[in-house]
Amino acid sequence: MKYDYDIIIAGGGLSGLWAAIELGDSYKVLLLDPSAYPRHKMCGEYLSAEIKDLLQSKGIVLDKLTDAYINHFQITLQNGKEIDSKLPLGGYGISRHCLDFELFKRASQSCSxxxxxxxxxxxxxxxxxxxxxxxxxxxxxxxxATGKRSQLDRQLQRDFMKRKSEWLAVKMHYKYEMPLNKVELHNFDGGYAGLSKTETGAVNLCYLTSYRSFKKYKDVDLFQKEVLSGNPQLKAFFKTAQPLWEKPMTISQISFGIKKQGGSKLLFIGDSAGLIHPLCGNGMAMAIHSAHLAAINLEGFMQEKITRLQMIKNYRKHWRRFFQSRMRFGQWIQNILIHPHLTKVMYGLIARLPSIMPRIIKKTHGKPVKY
Ligand SMILES: Cc1cc2nc3c(=O)[nH]c(=O)nc-3n(C[C@H](O)[C@H](O)[C@H](O)COP(=O)(O)OP(=O)(O)OC[C@H]3O[C@@H](n4cnc5c(N)ncnc54)[C@H](O)[C@@H]3O)c2cc1C
Known part of the structure; x- marks a missing residue:
């Protein structure tokens, strides 16, 4: 049977591009995405170092792309109280504008x-x-690899499309002084905001909030003034930070968690398989890692050693082994963070036993991935 391509990838975000890079050297691959590169994307832009070696195996060297190696984490409560911790594995501050474009350039060498x-x-x-x-x-x-939510999911009759999600996110780059090696997570009423530097020296502010909290204001500036600034740390940030874009990027209808794939004979990778809560700072690494797992599992099927159903079963088994528990843990942490009372209890616990913090962070991340 003659096909136009061996493999077609729908979606050219991190997971789709990485699948194209790994598979493009051995197969005839077509990647389809309606948008142009480079482009900004909604993201906290903290990339876990667990996929550093995997990226490097195909010539993407994070230490050359950004000076922002991050190994210090700070979380604040709504009243501004801080908890500081080392990041066990660390990560990189790198914009999606830069990272996706690097992957796009590499993928273009071997696939259409x-x-x-x-x-x-x-x-x-x-x-x-x-x-x-x-x-x-x-x-x-x-x-x-079409990400969190796409019209395509409707055609594929995916369950999660029937449910409304109450989460919306806002992102903006600012000129602001903060240490290169630090990522901050600030709680506010109804959500949390991340701050970290990117390769350009700009600070990325990215926050997630419930629509319930936002709808009283319906205006980003007003919301930031009235709600985010309730946290003294964010108030201090907005006082001096200078926006670098004309307007912020916003998206809504963000559905978290594992997405059912039922009897589908397609391979779902990245956020289209499941989106971990952003506070974990692990979605990008998981997206790239899941593309790697798909590429490994496809091998036997492409060489006609196993059937499509076996290949899909094996991939899903791998996916669950690597990601299921951190997705659940991320959900648990998010539930705590959006309840001020529970956050205070957790703060008290960590203040008394600071060694808990790196252990919590470890549970939301994976081990370094090798090629
Ligand atoms: C608010 C927020 C903050 C986050 N912060 C972080 C963070 O700091 N660190 C971290 O590691 N992760 C973070 N994440 C998660 C991370 O952004 C995602 O997990 C990651 O982008 C997933 O990559 P992906 O390839 O699955 O999807 P995406 O990168 O979203 O790419 C999907 C692609 O599919 C394309 N597409 C959509 N529909 C179609 C179609 N019908 N046909 C063709 N193409 C299509 C889109 O144009 C897009 O290019 C955050 C997420 C959110 C929502």
């Missing part, structure tokens, strides 16, 4: 990338068909 939105995918065993806004393609296997 087209600026097209995927509208529909069909499993027509033994091949799969992808219909975009412009064309129709066939391949042996489709990988879905």
């Amino acid at each position: 990338i087209l600026k097209e939105r995927v509208k529909e995918i069909y499993d027509d065993d033994p091949f799969q068909t992808v219909i975009t806004t412009k064309n129709r393609y066939t391949c042996k296997q489709v990988i879905v």
